[in-house]
Amino acid sequence: MMDDGKREHITxxxxxxxxxxxxxxxxxxxxxxxxxxxxxxxxxxxxRIGARAPFAAVDFPLPRFAVVxxxxxxxxxxxxxxxxxxxxxxxxxxxxxxxIVYWGLGTHLGDPVSQNARGHRLGHVRDEGxxxxxxxxxxxxxxxxxxxxxxxxxxxxxxxxxxRTARSGGASKLTSALTIHNVLREERPDLLxxxxxxxxxxxRGEEPEGEQPWFTIPMFSARNGKVTAxxxxxxxxxxxxxxxxxxxxxxxxxxxxxxxxxxxxxRELMLTMDFQEGDIQxxxxxxxxxxxxxxxxxxxxxxxxxLLRMWIAVSDARRRPLSDxxxxxxxxxxxxxxxxxxxxxx
Numbered sequence: 532m533m534d535d536g537k538r539e540h541i542t543x544x545x546x547x548x549x550x551x552x553x554x555x556x557x558x559x560x561x562x563x564x565x566x567x568x569x570x571x572x573x574x575x576x577x578x579r580i581g582a583r584a585p586f587a588a589v590d591f592p593l594p595r596f597a598v599v600x601x602x603x604x605x606x607x608x609x610x611x612x613x614x615x616x617x618x619x620x621x622x623x624x625x626x627x628x629x630x631i632v633y634w635g636l637g638t639h640l641g642d643p644v645s646q647n648a649r650g651h652r653l654g655h656v657r658d659e660g661x662x663x664x665x666x667x668x669x670x671x672x673x674x675x676x677x678x679x680x681x682x683x684x685x686x687x688x689x690x691x692x693x694x695r696t697a698r699s700g701g702a703s704k705l706t707s708a709l710t711i712h713n714v715l716r717e718e719r720p721d722l723l724x725x726x727x728x729x730x731x732x733x734x735r736g737e738e739p740e741g742e743q744p745w746f747t748i749p750m751f752s753a754r755n756g757k758v759t760a761x762x763x764x765x766x767x768x769x770x771x772x773x774x775x776x777x778x779x780x781x782x783x784x785x786x787x788x789x790x791x792x793x794x795x796x797x798r799e800l801m802l803t804m805d806f807q808e809g810d811i812q813x814x815x816x817x818x819x820x821x822x823x824x825x826x827x828x829x830x831x832x833x834x835x836x837x838l839l840r841m842w843i844a845v846s847d848a849r850r851r852p853l854s855d856x857x858x859x860x861x862x863x864x865x866x867x868x869x870x871x872x873x874x875x876x877x
Contacts, residue, residue, distance in 0.1 A: 538716050538723060541758060545612035545818045546709035549802040558611060558802075560603060562618030569596045570619065570632060577631050584634035584653045585643070591635025600639045603813065607688055608849055612815035613705055621809030626694060633692040633811065633839050640688060640813075641845035644864055648737045650871025656691065656838035678764040679706055679795035679820040683737065684868065685761060685860050687850045688843040689816045693806040697827060697836035703812060704822040705802045706795040708760030711820070712751060714794045722787040726750040729856075731778040732763055733771040739863065739870045745771045745778055750787075752854035759817040759853055761860075762791055795820055806838075816842075817851045842868060 552558060562570075573591045582590040593600070603614050616636075624632065634653055637643050643652045682689055691703075715723035729747050738744050750762045765788060772779035780788065794800065801822075806812070814821060844850075844864050853861055863869065 537720055538712070539756075540716060541709045541713055543709065544610050545707055545815065546713060547611055547707050547802075548710060548800060549706065550799040552611070553802055558613065559615045559617050560599075562616065566596055566599070567618065567620060569593055570636075573635055574624075574628060574632055577635060578628075582631065583627075584630055586634065586638070588635070588638040591631070591638065593635075593639060597639050600636065604640050604688075604845065604849060607813055607815045608845070608851065612707065612818045614813050615804060616811040616813070617807065617809070619809035619811065621694070629692065629694055630839060633690075633841070636811070637690055637841045637843055640690075641843040641849075643841045644684075644686060644844050644868030645871065646682075646684075646686075646840065646842045647869055648872040650869075652841070652868070654840035654842075656840050657836060677823040678766075678792060679704070679762070679822040680764040681708070681761055681816050681820055682842065683734075683763070683767075684842065684864055685759070685853060685857050686816055686842040686864050686868070687845045688841075689814050689821070690841040690843060691806075691812045692839040693808050693810045693812075694837040694839060695834065696806060696808060702824045703804050703806060704824070705804075705814065706800055706820050706822075707818065708751075708762065708820045709758060709818055710800055711762075711791055711794045712758055712760070714800075715790065719787075719790055722783070722790050723751070725783045725787040726762070726791065727752065728784070730768060730780065730784060731771045732767045733773070735767065735770065737869050740872065743774075745774050746860065748860060749854070749856050750791075752856050754852040754854045757851055759851060759857065760820065761857065762788070762820060765789075765792070795822070815851070817853070844868075 570593070573593055577586065577591050580590060603616070606614050619632065621629065630653060634643070645652055646654045712723065715726070727749055729749055731745050731747050734742070734744050734746060748761050750760065752759055768780045768788060804812070
């Protein structure tokens with residue numbers, strides 16, 4: 532904190548203002564013909580040896596484009612904190628080939644880990660007919676609007692590959708959590724301090740065997756001068772009360788969470804992107820908050836909105852330093868993500 536008692540104003544590139552970059556194409560990495568040819572060759576190699584996810588990076592050789600991906604990882608960790616890769620020829624690939632390409636590219640960034648109790652390292656984001664009112668449902672399993680949030684575990688990189696878009700809606704939105712931190716510092720420093728306190732959240736049925744069905748972490752924390760955010764969708768806080776009233780957010784915690792959402796949704800602060808088929812969105816899960824608009828899908832299952840998702844753990848040398856308060860949560864990342872439960876597989 533500063534001498535006046537305020538937290539430091541964050542000036543790093545990941546504390547951006549949406550209005551400043553909404554129409555700046557530099558956050559879109561447009562693939563060129565050489566990039567696509569190399570990805571095609573890597574796909575052909577993977578298919579020739581019978582590789583199916585999960586497989587190692589060596590099975591998806593990218594002698595030149597791996598260097599590009601390393602630069603993209605640097606942008607995620609030390610730059611704005613997000614990148615959209617555009618230009619993968621989705622129309623030429625089957626669904627299975629899309630999975631191979633996406634997994635192959637992801638393994639050059641880090642280690643994809645399990646993102647749910649089904650043990651999925653390559654996940655599928657689509658409407659499963661579930662609703663947020665179900666305390667054991669994850670928001671990505673619905674077609675409903677999603678609050679601005681970071682994902683359940685403090686995994687380093689979140690990736691989405693767009694296989695098919697919805698009939699309407701479903702726009703992706705990003706807001707810098709560090710910009711929210713700066714706004715709260717100026718407008719409501721009391722609420723900012725509240726977010727540095729400990730909050731109870733519901734695992735919503737994804738807790739590993741032997742773990743309590745809730746967990747407790749701060750929404751903001753810092754290590755080596757770098758601030759990390761862990762602000763989740765509001766349903767995760769409210770449903771924690773099903774385990775006892777003491778786990779319900781306090782009045783000031785609820786006010787702080789509402790303020791964070793209000794700031795995240797300010798039109799001038801957020802960035803909005805509509806996915807095209809073949810797009811890959813990569814974001815830093817420690818500094819960016821993401822949201823999604825509700826969507827209306829096609830009736831035919833083969834045309835319905837379908838994204839592939841990865842949670843990627845990057846090397847210790849590259850990832851953001853995390854506070855001791857998050858070490859218990861990151862332990863699950865180091866152990867491979869959310870362990871699979873026999874009753875949840877399928």
